[in-house]
Amino acid sequence: MAEKxxxxxQGWWPQMKRLLLSFSVPLGAVLLALIIGxxxxxxxxxxxxxxxTALAKGAFGNAAGWQRTLEKSTPxxxxxxxxxxxxxxxxxxxxxxxxxxxxxxxxxWVGFAVHGLPPGLHAAVAxxxxxxxxxxxxxxxGALKTYTGAHEVITTIMLNYIAMGFTDYLANGPLKDTTPxxxxxxxxxILDSAKLPTWGWLPFGFVLALIGAGFxxxxxxxxxxxxxxxxxxxxxxxxxxxxxxxxxxxxxxxxISALFAGIGGAVETQGVVGRYEPGFNANLGFDGITVALLGxxxxxxxxxxxxxxxxxxxxxxxMQFKAHVAxxxxxxxxxxxxxxVAADMIVRWLLRIRAAEEGExxxxxxxxxxx
Amino acid sequence: MSENQTFALEVRDxxxxxxxxxxxxxxxxxxxxxxxxxxxxxxxxxxxxxxxxIYGLYHPDEGEIFVNGRKVTIDSPHDxxxxxxxxxxxxxxxxxxxxxxxxxxxxxEPTKGLSLDLKAARQAVVDLSQRYALEVEPDAIIxxxxxxxxxxxxxxxxxxxxxxxxVLDEPTAVLTPQEVEELFVIMRQLTERGVSIIFxxxxxxxxxxxxxxxxxxxxxxxxxxxxxxxxxxxxxxAMMVGREVVLQVEKSPAEPGEPVxxxxxxxxxxxxxxxxxxHVNLEVRRGEVVGVAGVQGNGQTELAEALTGxxxxxxxxxxxxxxxxxxxxxxxxxxxxxxxIPEDRxxxxxxxxxxxxxxxxxxxxxxxPFARGLQRNQAAIVENAEKLVQQFDVRTPSIFTTAGxxxxxxxxxxxxxxxxxxxxxxxxxxxxxxxxxxGSIEYIHKxxxxxxxxxxxVLLISAELDEIMSLADRIAVMFxxxxxxxxxxxxxxxxxxxxxMAGSPASEVLGQPQPAA
Ligand SMILES: Nc1ncnc2c1ncn2[C@@H]1O[C@H](COP(=O)(O)OP(=O)(O)OP(=O)(O)O)[C@@H](O)[C@H]1O
Ligand SMILES: [Mg+2]
Numbered sequence: 043m044a045e046k047x048x049x050x051x052q053g054w055w056p057q058m059k060r061l062l063l064s065f066s067v068p069l070g071a072v073l074l075a076l077i078i079g080x081x082x083x084x085x086x087x088x089x090x091x092x093x094x095t096a097l098a099k100g101a102f103g104n105a106a107g108w109q110r111t112l113e114k115s116t117p118x119x120x121x122x123x124x125x126x127x128x129x130x131x132x133x134x135x136x137x138x139x140x141x142x143x144x145x146x147x148x149x150x151w152v153g154f155a156v157h158g159l160p161p162g163l164h165a166a167v168a169x170x171x172x173x174x175x176x177x178x179x180x181x182x183x184g185a186l187k188t189y190t191g192a193h194e195v196i197t198t199i200m201l202n203y204i205a206m207g208f209t210d211y212l213a214n215g216p217l218k219d220t221t222p223x224x225x226x227x228x229x230x231x232i233l234d235s236a237k238l239p240t241w242g243w244l245p246f247g248f249v250l251a252l253i254g255a256g257f258x259x260x261x262x263x264x265x266x267x268x269x270x271x272x273x274x275x276x277x278x279x280x281x282x283x284x285x286x287x288x289x290x291x292x293x294x295x296x297x298i299s300a301l302f303a304g305i306g307g308a309v310e311t312q313g314v315v316g317r318y319e320p321g322f323n324a325n326l327g328f329d330g331i332t333v334a335l336l337g338x339x340x341x342x343x344x345x346x347x348x349x350x351x352x353x354x355x356x357x358x359x360x361m362q363f364k365a366h367v368a369x370x371x372x373x374x375x376x377x378x379x380x381x382x383v384a385a386d387m388i389v390r391w392l393l394r395i396r397a398a399e400e401g402e403x404x405x406x407x408x409x410x411x412x413x
Numbered sequence: 414m415s416e417n418q419t420f421a422l423e424v425r426d427x428x429x430x431x432x433x434x435x436x437x438x439x440x441x442x443x444x445x446x447x448x449x450x451x452x453x454x455x456x457x458x459x460x461x462x463x464x465x466x467i468y469g470l471y472h473p474d475e476g477e478i479f480v481n482g483r484k485v486t487i488d489s490p491h492d493x494x495x496x497x498x499x500x501x502x503x504x505x506x507x508x509x510x511x512x513x514x515x516x517x518x519x520x521x522e523p524t525k526g527l528s529l530d531l532k533a534a535r536q537a538v539v540d541l542s543q544r545y546a547l548e549v550e551p552d553a554i555i556x557x558x559x560x561x562x563x564x565x566x567x568x569x570x571x572x573x574x575x576x577x578x579x580v581l582d583e584p585t586a587v588l589t590p591q592e593v594e595e596l597f598v599i600m601r602q603l604t605e606r607g608v609s610i611i612f613x614x615x616x617x618x619x620x621x622x623x624x625x626x627x628x629x630x631x632x633x634x635x636x637x638x639x640x641x642x643x644x645x646x647x648x649x650x651a652m653m654v655g656r657e658v659v660l661q662v663e664k665s666p667a668e669p670g671e672p673v674x675x676x677x678x679x680x681x682x683x684x685x686x687x688x689x690x691x692h693v694n695l696e697v698r699r700g701e702v703v704g705v706a707g708v709q710g711n712g713q714t715e716l717a718e719a720l721t722g723x724x725x726x727x728x729x730x731x732x733x734x735x736x737x738x739x740x741x742x743x744x745x746x747x748x749x750x751x752x753x754i755p756e757d758r759x760x761x762x763x764x765x766x767x768x769x770x771x772x773x774x775x776x777x778x779x780x781x782p783f784a785r786g787l788q789r790n791q792a793a794i795v796e797n798a799e800k801l802v803q804q805f806d807v808r809t810p811s812i813f814t815t816a817g818x819x820x821x822x823x824x825x826x827x828x829x830x831x832x833x834x835x836x837x838x839x840x841x842x843x844x845x846x847x848x849x850x851x852g853s854i855e856y857i858h859k860x861x862x863x864x865x866x867x868x869x870x871v872l873l874i875s876a877e878l879d880e881i882m883s884l885a886d887r888i889a890v891m892f893x894x895x896x897x898x899x900x901x902x903x904x905x906x907x908x909x910x911x912x913x914m915a916g917s918p919a920s921e922v923l924g925q926p927q928p929a930a
Binding site: 056280 | 722723
């Protein structure tokens with residue numbers, strides 16, 4: 043959170059130091075979570091060292107491992123970006139999950155139902171459709187907040203349920219895969235022309251995610267729109283005083299945030315799953331919250347945070363196989379990470395991190411002023 | 414005084430550094446029992462820093478603190494309170510959504526079993542406010558209260574904790590003359606009961622009235638300690654700033670041109686939907702300064718907010734440059750030549766987490782040269798900041814310092830610099846020099862007069878009678894939401910203004926019936 047728009051050209055090192063310092067809490071949280079995870083593994087009679095090395099091998103040991111890790115990280119980067127972006131305007135977008143589902147199913151629909159487009163274009167159209175679907179779904183809580191004052195935390199949670207129910211219905215009804223013998227809820231497979239390529243071990247979606255992070259950073263730090271978004275997040279009163287359209291900014295922020303989530307879903311469909319099938323997208327949006335918090339709501343911080351979670355998923359199979367530790371331990375470790383970043387103070391106290399860390403603080407759930 | 418008397422509080426050789434700033438440079442300071450010790454100094458001299466050290470908010474890099482002759486370490490406000498030190502901050506530290514009573518007990522809650530005893534808290538508010546004649550409504554929500562009343566709550570809060578040493582950081586900045594007198598009565602009562610008070614202010618008159626001793630700081634150092642009998646305002650000002658200060662504003666008679674702001678039958682509501690501005694008529698012409706005088710809380714805040722687009726107008730009309738303005742649209746007003754120095758600098762005026770450079774383009778960030786297409790133009794933003802910081806003498810190690818780490822007066826200078834940095838037809842200045850040192854006030858007054866002489870209209874809202882008297886060409890007195898009289902500045906004196914502000918009918922005070930506006 044130490045980033046500034048007008049960077050001091052002279053003092054890059056103090057800036058760097060502050061940036062690193064500002065990541066001390068997430069790093070501490072990861073460390074504590076791993077330690078507690080190790081204790082649990084040991085208590086349950088296995089070797090924590092063996093488990094963790096197997097996990098790391100599974101995630102980074104060979105090209106296949108890397109590919110798995112990057113594939114798993116990709117949607118998490120997008121959903122992390124969605125949450126982090128909204129944070130900057132002081133909005134807590136818990137609805138990334140629902141927005142991601144709409145992105146995923148829309149991309150799938152365009153992917154299987156639209157015929158005759160050349161490969162690159164088809165993929166691009168499907169991606170764009172996924173993004174727009176997610177974005178529009180994000181406009182709803184933004185508009186509700188603006189026009190009725192309904193808090194986005196509540197509305198996005200409820201909209202998640204609607205999205206889950208509705209996409210389930212689509213995958214089971216109008217868009218169901220009617221291949222003889224299919225009994226599960228899923229759409230038909232998308233055409234090859236809509237698929238995203240993988241270059242060796244490098245999935246194209248991951249590259250898109252990196253570009254997305256760069257774009258989010260640029261938008262927030264370098265553009266006038268980003269300045270408005272951050273001002274609304276930091277001090278809505280001052281934003282209004284300065285003539286910024288707070289209501290418009292709130293809606294726009296939600297839409298952009300949801301666009302990221304929507305693309306995340308589309309990339310998962312087009313790059314990994316190859317169709318829409320509900321189980322594959324479970325929790326990807328919710329985990330965006332963990333990713334965003336671990337990344338200190340910094341678009342570039344989101345990348346390593348997502349990769350950490352992605353690696354744990356990619357390597358957990360190997361861990362279970364080699365060290366005989368149940369895969370679910372990674373869920374426990376992830377939950378602990380979330381707990382510790384959220385409980386900022388505990389980590390500071392345990393690791394004696396100085397509280398004198400300045401810069402843009404995110405204040406959540408403050409109203410952005412009365413009408 | 415005896416040789417070996419123990420001081421209520423003493424600090425020795427306090428050093429405090431911030432990145433790029435030596436805020437306190439071997440400061441020695443002591444406070445006798447039962448005295449009022451004034452601390453003077455220009456903006457950024459290090460007064461608040463020293464007080465924050467005493468109150469345990471900052472750790473000194475070097476130096477020692479003694480309370481009643483005993484060496485102490487104060488690691489937190491908790492320690493300070495235990496040692497009997499209470500502080501009223503320059504920027505209030507109240508929880509805006511809590512009631513007065515809840516704020517009062519915050520951190521020292523009376524309990525009944527496991528639950529909060531709010532009844533006791535309410536009673537405490539009533540008792541304290543009666544004992545010290547500090548009127549407050551225990552159940553009022555803080556954010557609904559005017560700044561002046563919020564401050565009373567802050568003082569009550571310290572008294573509730575039975576402070577023996579009371580630090581008042583610019584308590585009078587937000588008070589009207591009457592309220593200041595009331596505060597002084599309170600301070601006297603407190604010192605008679607053995608409370609010792611450190612009193613920070615920029616108002617030299619007040620210092621000479623109330624202080625037993627005066628310590629002056631400049632650029633982190635103590636320049637000297639004097640008694641009020643030995644000095645006068647000019648001497649104190651010179652000690653503070655290091656040069657002679659012109660305390661009187663020099664200006665030629667106004668040459669009013671066409672009206673730039675016309676307000677007709679304006680009605681504005683406050684937070685509780687009560688009428689705060691009641692059918693106000695007002696006109697500001699190019700080339701004149703119209704002062705709005707009034708006791709805090711008589712609708713000035715709401716008037717200023719309505720005129721600047723921050724608060725809805727319920728009835729009436731507002732013309733800017735002869736044209737009706739769209740409702741609640743600060744951007745329109747800014748683009749049509751309005752500049753606004755808001756009353757509450759930390760709420761409206763600044764984004765504290767932003768750099769000075771960003772704050773200086775808060776209203777113009779989207780226009781060239783600060784924007785190029787979608788992107789912000791860093792070079793232009795930096796250049797603008799370098800220029801304004803220099804011009805307005807903002808004391809800061811760098812333009813990349815966050816506004817939040819500036820001293821209060823320097824925060825105000827950032828706002829003034831920003832609002833003066835674009836072409837202005839109408840300036841609405843609400844307490845423009847609140848919290849500024851005499852040198853800076855001199856400079857900003859000069860700039861306001863200069864702006865007027867260049868043909869801008871100025872609406873000056875100020876609780877400072879002196880400021881109104883010396884800057885305004887015409888004075889409108891506001892009482893209970895109404896403009897009760899509008900007079901030429903040279904046709905009225907302090908006493909008359911005081912009476913008008915207190916609600917005496919204009920016909921009695923001024924001798925003849927007055928046309929409204
Ligand atoms: N938290 C902080 N971080 C960095 N610098 C600070 C911080 N607090 C104060 N300073 C700097 O220390 C110096 C002294 O500030 P201080 O607030 O003590 O001034 P002051 O005498 O109270 O001024 P004013 O009359 O304007 O309130 C200033 O240059 C200010 O910018
Ligand atoms: Mg101060």
